[in-house]
Amino acid sequence: MTQAQTLSKNQQIVLDIIEKANSPLKAYSILFNVQKKGINAPQQIYRALDKLIEMGKIHKIESKNAFVACRSSDCEISKATAFSICENCEMVDEISDTKLSKYLSSFSDKKGTKFKRFNLEFFGLCKKCK
Amino acid sequence: MTQAQTLSKNQQIVLDIIEKANSPLKAYSILFNVQKKGINAPQQIYRALDKLIEMGKIHKIESKNAFVACRSSDCEISKATAFSICENCEMVDEISDTKLSKYLSSFSDKKGTKFKRFNLEFFGLCKKCK
DNA sequence: TAACAAATGTTATATTATAACACTTTGTTA
DNA sequence: TAACAAAGTGTTATAATATAACATTTGTTA
Ligand SMILES: [Zn+2]
Ligand SMILES: [Zn+2]
Ligand SMILES: [Zn+2]
Ligand SMILES: [Zn+2]
Numbered sequence: 001m002t003q004a005q006t007l008s009k010n011q012q013i014v015l016d017i018i019e020k021a022n023s024p025l026k027a028y029s030i031l032f033n034v035q036k037k038g039i040n041a042p043q044q045i046y047r048a049l050d051k052l053i054e055m056g057k058i059h060k061i062e063s064k065n066a067f068v069a070c071r072s073s074d075c076e077i078s079k080a081t082a083f084s085i086c087e088n089c090e091m092v093d094e095i096s097d098t099k100l101s102k103y104l105s106s107f108s109d110k111k112g113t114k115f116k117r118f119n120l121e122f123f124g125l126c127k128k129c130k
Numbered sequence: 131m132t133q134a135q136t137l138s139k140n141q142q143i144v145l146d147i148i149e150k151a152n153s154p155l156k157a158y159s160i161l162f163n164v165q166k167k168g169i170n171a172p173q174q175i176y177r178a179l180d181k182l183i184e185m186g187k188i189h190k191i192e193s194k195n196a197f198v199a200c201r202s203s204d205c206e207i208s209k210a211t212a213f214s215i216c217e218n219c220e221m222v223d224e225i226s227d228t229k230l231s232k233y234l235s236s237f238s239d240k241k242g243t244k245f246k247r248f249n250l251e252f253f254g255l256c257k258k259c260k
Numbered sequence: 261t262a263a264c265a266a267a268t269g270t271t272a273t274a275t276t277a278t279a280a281c282a283c284t285t286t287g288t289t290a
Numbered sequence: 291t292a293a294c295a296a297a298g299t300g301t302t303a304t305a306a307t308a309t310a311a312c313a314t315t316t317g318t319t320a
Contacts, residue, residue: 062192062193062251063192063249084239084243084245087246093239095239097239097240100237103233104250104252107230107252109214109223109225109227109252110227111257113214113254113256113257114254115214115252115253115254116217116253116254116255117252117253117254118250118251118252118253119193119250119251119253120234120248120249120250120251121192121248121249121250122237122239122245122247122248123245123246123247123248123249124243124244124245124246124247125246126243127241127243
């Protein structure tokens, strides 16, 4: 039984904002949005982001330097993440596809090496933008 | 018949450095290495990098903000890239695996959406670091 | 050679991320 | 509960990554 993580004040503030957003948020845009709540420095944001990523509550979209809330549960502690990213608008969707996840988690390269973790980013046009 | 691209002076300089390196290079580290050749500003590096990526000569390792030469030819113009990244040392290898590439290129999500492009990054320990 | 596209050189600035240090809160253990 | 350790906070400063804007040059094509 994994104990439900209790979040610290700043972690909760940052997570709330990311969860409410419907597109990936950048660290500094989060910062600007929480200045009324007494958070004034990038460090405070980045520290919260780091912990939230560790806990698997959020993911970083590497190609955008932006952060989204985890909508899945396959990606246990961010070991196996996949996203679809619209090249036109800001839309990002987390892909949770058991087959894909299994295929990639068990993938080994030509030397037989297996990997602990992967991150996959698909690019295309979302429904709206087609 | 695709005509062999001729590279501009700066593009060639930047590509040479990236090809000689055996680990991913960062933009500013490339910059420092070419100052003797008369390139003085980040813009000149980033412009060359952009073109080289477009041509498929190099790839960006998104999780590292660093650049590697393309060692494959499956990844036609960077539409389908996959890498293994050592979490300990700087090692990055381009994975060229036809099955993997085909599987991902033809992947469609639950709504049936297909994608134009993907980038996959695996993380683990390389042979040396195990 | 005139016209246009691509590349270059340069200065300035924007954006993303971390270092370092002092302090406080929380959780654990004697 | 006192003592300690671990995690979190607040703050200032700075490093690292990336783009904007503009003037000029080079290369290509009609
Ligand atoms: Zn997730
Ligand atoms: Zn879209
Ligand atoms: Zn390649
Ligand atoms: Zn290694």
